[in-house]
């Protein structure tokens with residue numbers, strides 16, 4: 158059979174989706190498909206979708222419309238929608254875009270081969286039932302050869318009143334420490350230097366695994382996992398995301414300060430600086446608790462870099478309550494903050510409340526918050542000026558090929574002159590000569606020796 162076997166994947170959304178896309182790409186390659194940079198040259202097109210906000214979802218429909226049209230001229234085209242829109246819309250998506258061959262939720266990513274085989278047998282396939290996620294046996298096709306994602310917990314059991322994630326990602330399922338370590342050892346053998354452990358609420362890691370300590374604590378927590386995996390040979394840097402202030406512990410902070418490979422970089426969304434709004438969001442903490450966590454991190458690691466997420470214009474948010482968010486941002490001084498205007502999502506409680514704010518108010522608040530975020534990030538960047546930072550080199554700078562790009566331990570993007578062939582995957586000591594709010598430029602002064610434990 159002279160079948161064109163080329164695929165293209167377009168990924169929207171968070172790191173979780175990026176990790177899923179890499180695994181699905183690995184499955185397609187094992188099936189004999191080749192990556193096609195140009196989607197119009199591929200005959201399997203997969204959209205891995207995000208539904209966190211309405212604009213993320215709308216983007217998918219505009220892409221899909223174009224490919225659905227193409228399918229009328231090229232009937233052998235296989236169209237797949239995976240990820241969170243697939244899970245949220247399910248059957249409705251098939252009705253809206255009947256040209257689709259396969260609609261599959263995020264929990265089915267590891268089943269792509271069997272689902273596609275059913276499509277090639279002539280079926281239109283819908284895979285959105287809640288399942289126990291299969292332990293991953295495929296080699297992912299990773300975008301980077303230096304840094305890698307490793308899932309440690311899938312799903313989320315929280316019920317933040319604005320959020321679709323629990324609806325689309327299902328209940329928490331932790332991978333075993335042994336499976337996580339095995340994946341990391343393989344990464345280390347294959348030359349990877351940095352691993353980011355992933356979970357929507359990574360502090361929940363291990364709650365669903367059996368076993369407790371004599372004090373009644375879960376046997377497997379994120380902190381225990383860090384101790385268990387930090388000596389994986391070859392892996393020089395560890396990060397983790399996303400942290401939840403409700404479950405973030407002092408024990409974890411101590412472990413991060415103690416373990417040399419764990420980067421002093423914390424991504425802890427706070428969502429709002431106002432206690433009433435936090436309560437309406439069902440976040441389960443106060444802004445005082447959030448401040449205590451950051452204080453505690455800075456007590457152990459004064460230079461730690463702090464990032465987070467915030468939502469403005471949550472239903473009922475008053476000007477004064479919004480100003481409490483500004484105040485928190487001003488006080489903490491984030492290195493980076495992802496901000497968003499509240500978007501009502503189907504199937505979430507807050508979407509049904511009648512105290513929704515207008516788009517004008519939301520976008521005005523978003524602009525004011527973003528302005529402050531930039532000012533604070535620029536201030537935070539100043540501390541790097543003249544300093545020597547360790548930069549893990551990831552890529553060539555496509556805009557200036559004499560330069561390479563890497564990141565500091567604190568996750569600042571850093572540019573400096575160098576040859577990517579020589580430096581990829583190396584940790585280079587760089588003297589910082591220029592600072593911008595979210596990136597740095599410097600001069601290399603030497604390559605660091607590997608951490609040996």
Ligand code: SAH
Pocket residue numbers: 209210319320321322357358399400401426428466467468497498499500501502
């Ligand atoms: N699990 C993480 C974040 C998951 S979603 C946490 O608990 O923080 C990523 C970010 O999207 C959230 O932190 C939040 O800031 C934003 N977000 C989620 N739902 C949203 C909505 N309905 N409208 C606007 N932003 C939203």
Ligand code: SF4
Pocket residue numbers: 313314315316317320321322323357358401
């Ligand atoms: Fe959504 Fe809340 Fe779960 Fe984060 S913790 S994924 S915001 S429900």
Ligand code: F3S
Pocket residue numbers: 169170171172173174206207208209240241321322325326
């Ligand atoms: Fe989006 Fe799904 Fe991630 S909704 S943010 S891709 S979990």
